[in-house]
Amino acid sequence: MITxxxxxxxxxxxxxxxxxxxxxxxxxxxxxxxxxxxPKDCAKCPVPEILQANSSPDLVLEATIKEGFMGMNRRVxxxxxxxxxxxxxxxxxxxxxxxxxxxxxxxxxFGDID
Numbered sequence: 001m002i003t004x005x006x007x008x009x010x011x012x013x014x015x016x017x018x019x020x021x022x023x024x025x026x027x028x029x030x031x032x033x034x035x036x037x038x039p040k041d042c043a044k045c046p047v048p049e050i051l052q053a054n055s056s057p058d059l060v061l062e063a064t065i066k067e068g069f070m071g072m073n074r075r076v077x078x079x080x081x082x083x084x085x086x087x088x089x090x091x092x093x094x095x096x097x098x099x100x101x102x103x104x105x106x107x108x109x110f111g112d113i114d
Contacts, residue, residue: 004039007048011063027063028076035065035074045076053093058084061092 003012004023011027027047028037047063060081067074080092082099089096 003042003045003048005042005045005048007042008052009042009045009048010051011047012042025063027061028065031062031064033064035067037065038074041065041074041076044074046078047076050078050080050092054095056082056095056099058082058099059089059092059095 001009001012001014003009011025013022013024013026015022023039025037025041025045028034028041045063047061050059050061060083062079062081064077064079065074066077078092080089081087082089082096085096085098087096087098094100
């Protein structure tokens with residue numbers, strides 16, 4: 001679905017049909033440690049770019065809304081995890097280094113992994 005920021009994101013949901021007024025980020029709703037989501041958070045969210053760059057079905061994302069002093073500088077922080085290899089993924093845009101080792105041609109993205 002298209003976010004308020006104009007990007008495609010599978011975690012965003014909206015319903016304005018027949019008087020409904022629902023907007024939610026289902027990724028942030030899953031995280032109980034996050035601040036409440038607001039539609040303006042989509043403007044600086046890295047998740048749509050990550051999903052576009054990496055379509056791995058094994059990539060699990062966790063998003064948290066963080067606030068700075070007095071609620072200023074709201075931002076979305078994203079952590080990634082590979083459910084296949086059970087490791088943290090330091091660069092979610094690129095993907096899991098262990099998955100890259102298994103696929104010919106992807107090792108160039110990571111350089112010498114060994």
